Amino acid sequence: MTHSHDAPGPARTATTPDTATATERVGFFTDTSVCIGCKACEVACKEWNAIPEDGMELTGMSYDNTQGLGASTWRHVAFIEQSKPLVERAEQQHQAEGEQEGADVFALAAQGSGSSELRWLMSSDVCKHCTHAACLDVCPTGSLFRTEFGTVVVQEDICNGCGYCVPACPYGVIEQRPHDGRAFKCTLCYDRLGEGQTPACAKACPTESIQFGPLEELRERAAARVEQLHRAGVPDARLYGHDPDDGVGGDGAFFLLLDEPEVYGLPPDPVVTTRDLPAMWKRAGAAALTLLGGLAAVFAAGEAIGGPSGPNGRRHLR
Amino acid sequence: MTAAPDGGRRRRKRRGERTVVPDAEFTSYYGKPILNTPEWKPLDIGGYFFLGGLAGAGSLLAAGARLTGRPATARAMKVSSTVAIAASTAALIHDLGRPARFVNMLRVIKPTSPMSTGSWLLAAYGPLTGAAAVCDVAGVLPRAGDAATVGAALLGPAVATYTAVLAADTAVPAWHEGYRELPFVFAGSASAAAAGTALLAGPVRENRPTRYAALFGAGLEAVARRRMESRLGMIAEAYRTGLAGRLMRSAEVLTAAGALGGALLGGRGRPLAALSGAALVAGSACTRLGVFHAGKATMADPKYSVVPQRERLRARREAAAAVDQGRGSGPPAA
Numbered sequence: 001m002t003h004s005h006d007a008p009g010p011a012r013t014a015t016t017p018d019t020a021t022a023t024e025r026v027g028f029f030t031d032t033s034v035c036i037g038c039k040a041c042e043v044a045c046k047e048w049n050a051i052p053e054d055g056m057e058l059t060g061m062s063y064d065n066t067q068g069l070g071a072s073t074w075r076h077v078a079f080i081e082q083s084k085p086l087v088e089r090a091e092q093q094h095q096a097e098g099e100q101e102g103a104d105v106f107a108l109a110a111q112g113s114g115s116s117e118l119r120w121l122m123s124s125d126v127c128k129h130c131t132h133a134a135c136l137d138v139c140p141t142g143s144l145f146r147t148e149f150g151t152v153v154v155q156e157d158i159c160n161g162c163g164y165c166v167p168a169c170p171y172g173v174i175e176q177r178p179h180d181g182r183a184f185k186c187t188l189c190y191d192r193l194g195e196g197q198t199p200a201c202a203k204a205c206p207t208e209s210i211q212f213g214p215l216e217e218l219r220e221r222a223a224a225r226v227e228q229l230h231r232a233g234v235p236d237a238r239l240y241g242h243d244p245d246d247g248v249g250g251d252g253a254f255f256l257l258l259d260e261p262e263v264y265g266l267p268p269d270p271v272v273t274t275r276d277l278p279a280m281w282k283r284a285g286a287a288a289l290t291l292l293g294g295l296a297a298v299f300a301a302g303e304a305i306g307g308p309s310g311p312n313g314r315r316h317l318r
Numbered sequence: 319m320t321a322a323p324d325g326g327r328r329r330r331k332r333r334g335e336r337t338v339v340p341d342a343e344f345t346s347y348y349g350k351p352i353l354n355t356p357e358w359k360p361l362d363i364g365g366y367f368f369l370g371g372l373a374g375a376g377s378l379l380a381a382g383a384r385l386t387g388r389p390a391t392a393r394a395m396k397v398s399s400t401v402a403i404a405a406s407t408a409a410l411i412h413d414l415g416r417p418a419r420f421v422n423m424l425r426v427i428k429p430t431s432p433m434s435t436g437s438w439l440l441a442a443y444g445p446l447t448g449a450a451a452v453c454d455v456a457g458v459l460p461r462a463g464d465a466a467t468v469g470a471a472l473l474g475p476a477v478a479t480y481t482a483v484l485a486a487d488t489a490v491p492a493w494h495e496g497y498r499e500l501p502f503v504f505a506g507s508a509s510a511a512a513a514g515t516a517l518l519a520g521p522v523r524e525n526r527p528t529r530y531a532a533l534f535g536a537g538l539e540a541v542a543r544r545r546m547e548s549r550l551g552m553i554a555e556a557y558r559t560g561l562a563g564r565l566m567r568s569a570e571v572l573t574a575a576g577a578l579g580g581a582l583l584g585g586r587g588r589p590l591a592a593l594s595g596a597a598l599v600a601g602s603a604c605t606r607l608g609v610f611h612a613g614k615a616t617m618a619d620p621k622y623s624v625v626p627q628r629e630r631l632r633a634r635r636e637a638a639a640a641v642d643q644g645r646g647s648g649p650p651a652a
């Protein structure tokens with residue numbers, strides 16, 4: 001992993017984004033296999049974006065006291081403690097491949113104690129900046145928009161706090177901020193991108209777990225990394241959100257995970273809700289016509305069976 | 319347990335009659351929800367659904383009553399639709415995080431957003447139904463009033479059903495997965511609410527069609543609900559348990575009692591008609607609140623997102639595997 005992550009491409013200069021960068025879609029590749037759970041990304045994000053404090057709580061969820069993404073948490077590091085027999089498998093694999101360097105570490109870990117089957121997963125979650133973003137689709141004010149970098153950003157001077165984007169997001173990312181009312185989420189550091197800089201979280205990440213760059217390049221890098229891990233005896237490694245054919249058209253921020261997505265609190269098969277919107281309108285149209293026809297029929301039946309009695313009598317207009 | 323607790327908590331799905339999902343296990347991150355929940359207040363949003371339905375179907379009843387010579391019912395329904403749509407809009411504005419920015423709803427026209435479409439619909443429908451009521455009550459501009467009455471009646475069904483699309487166009491399992499039937503549930507519930515109001519406010523001698531409308535609405539709602547719950551599979555649990563379950567059961571009883579009472583006894587005097595009407599209105603309100611709370615329950619519990627999505631993936635993989643093996647007759651992809 002010797003690529004430069006600070007500059008998404010050679011065309012990008014320090015202060016003036018040129019046309020090349022303006023048309024290039026950028027994103028994050030979060031490689032959780034090298035995340036050490038330092039939360040530098042959480043802190044850098046809060047600091048740079050001046051996000052308010054949103055509760056200090058000891059949860060007992062391993063080292064995770066942040067709990068999840070929300071209006072005032074745009075990066076969230078998940079900690080998962082598992083008793084999973086990954087070690088032995090990995091060790092055998094390593095020995096078979098003769099990678100002595102890696103096998104030693106695993107062998108030591110295996111001999112260390114009776115609880116050697118414990119593994120600790122860490123993953124820094126973020127807004128996925130979906131290709132087909134439901135939050136953006138359903139926003140009634142146009143506050144949410146797609147930037148020239150292919151990212152999805154809320155315009156806080158327009159948002160009226162209707163909250164519709166919140167249940168629309170299949171990942172549970174965007175949220176209304178209490179006492180403010182408006183919706184907030186990761187901007188992929190839109191202000192920094194405009195200056196040709198790396199988003200704060202990626203800049204702060206000490207292990208290059210969070211990699212920033214042009215999406216196409218990140219996808220290639222991710223595919224190579226998964227293959228490398230598979231070869232190294234980590235069969236659980238898989239990509240999440242990288243596939244342009246998935247339910248949201250691929251994520252602008254995608255991940256390398258070491259277990260099923262739901263273990264990390266991610267939906268296993270997210271779908272952009274507006275994919276079904278034409279079908280929904282058709283059904284609503286059918287229901288509206290049913291209502292119209294049904295109520296027309298009850299008046300026709302009322303006329304046929306009884307008709308109004310009383311001083312006004314019948315007074316047909318047609 | 320010598321090992322640390324498993325971060326991904328595993329739970330067993332309750333055994334139900336409808337096992338769309340045979341694999342009962344699912345994993346989550348400390349039981350934390352997959353989805354975030356909006357700061358929608360139940361009375362605001364449930365009320366917005368209910369009042370929109372009452373107004374929309376009420377405009378149809380108003381036009382029907384006007385066209386068939388039932389002036390007292392027509393006037394009552396024009397007034398009730400005006401009050402309902404005003405209150406519905408007020409509830410929507412009250413629920414905004416920034417109510418002063420309500421006008422931003424009309425900043426763009428966005429077909430992909432049912433809330434944008436709905437705002438424009440309300441902007442057209444509200445003045446029409448208001449004009450119909452004012453002309454009738456004040457006794458001015460009868461032709462313009464009639465035109466407004468017909469206009470409101472044509473937009474009314476859309477006003478009564480678009481809120482179902484609004485709810486369904488989210489990632490909320492109880493709403494989205496029910497998108498085929500939810501508009502019919504809302505249409506039936508709207509018809510029941512408007513018929514109930516007409517029974518409450520209209521004279522007995524004019525109420526034969528409204529009694530039929532109550533039966534029609536209650537029947538439509540009951541059938542649509544049943545079909546929706548059978549399609550929803552394990553997600554239907556959200557409509558049957560907890561607060562949503564209590565509300566939906568109350569709605570069922572109240573709506574059935576109101577519709578049957580209205581049909582059989584509503585012609586026999588004002589108190590019985592009014593009682594049936596009140597039950598219908600209350601039943602419709604319970605349905606809307608029940609749908610709201612069922613949605614909330616599926617936002618709060620990750621199993622409603624994870625289990626159906628896992629099942630979808632499994633079915634897709636099986637179908638792909640079947641194709642790969644050249645059999646080509648595997649189960650269809652979800």
